[in-house]
Amino acid sequence: MGLVLIGDELLNGRKQDAHLPAMIPRFAQRGLQIDWVRVVGDDPELITQTLRDSLTCGDIAFCFGGIGATPDDLTRQCAAAALGVKIQLHPQAEVEIRAQLGERLNANHLRMGEFPLGCRIIPNPVNRIPGFSIRDHHFVPGFPRMAWPMIEWVMDHDYAHLQSPGQQVSQTLLLADTSEGPLIPLMEQLLAEYPQLRLACLPDADGRHEVELSLKGPPDSVVMGMNRLRELLIELKS
Known part of the structure; x- marks a missing residue:
């Protein structure tokens, strides 16, 4: 299992990564282990190649950041390119986003529900703007208070059969x-x-x-x- 941490701010020093130190105990509590971590800037070619490599290996990966609606949020598009599929508005994501934003909704908000074809959503307990999973890759926001419970949900929902607390x-x-x-x-x-x-x-x-x-x-x-x-x-x- 590995982590992909995405964002220029992690490489230019504007922000310090908080995800790895937070994930280590969460994995350990479930008898799971982080085997690798990759930090990637906001470069679409590099993000796409990183995801293509990890998808080809068939590994489980948890990806943080870049799934918002601003022009520098490229992860959704890069994941689709790595998989060779189209990106489209996910119907369940649309329901969640509309329910959260109501009359404040605009087209830019719905961009956050555009995911690679064939994915499934990851519930967001904070503001209902979901992440997404496809194959064994799971994509969540970069904000810790959203990302961490979403990753815990994935581990307990998708990988309960791999968990062996106390065995390591x-x-x-x-x-x-x-x-x-x-x-x-x-x-x-x-x-x-x-x-x-x-x-x-x-x-x-x-x-x-x-x-x-x-x-x-x-x-x-x-x-x-x-x-x-x-x-x-x-x-x-x-």
Whole structure:
């Protein structure tokens, strides 16, 4: 599973991304994991190619931003181009938008309901302007208070069968007076013995002679892996 974060403001420093740090715990609570993140500016060719690549891979992707009605909102059109389909006003989206805006409705508002042909809507609990899903790609606004509950809805509505809360845990060991170099053979041996685990090695960024080793995976495997890691560390020192 991956995230696509869209918008020039994320690349020129006008805004800091809030979605990734918000999504990590939401995925973890459901036993899911973010495998990749791509940040793309408001370049239609680049957005289209990014979506074409992820669609071709058949991966699950959650895409944030660019589905409004202003000229710089290009995600809807780029998704249609990546899929090779037309864009049109989705009937359910039209119902939601009309119900929300009433007499204030104009043609520009209805643009926000123009989605690639064959998609389904994602309900928006804040203002009823929906996002959309097609294949395993899901598109929501860039506004966190709308996007985050919409993504939670998708995860629980479309991917409940993939969720396994409590089936993935992590443990971390902080090692003092060492660097990552001498630990490489040890880490390679550990992963050879426990291939079901994911290992992360994080040296201290402030220059302290410390290394943080983390193991993630099924609870029993993590416990056994940590015990084996301690054994290998003792052997290394002896």
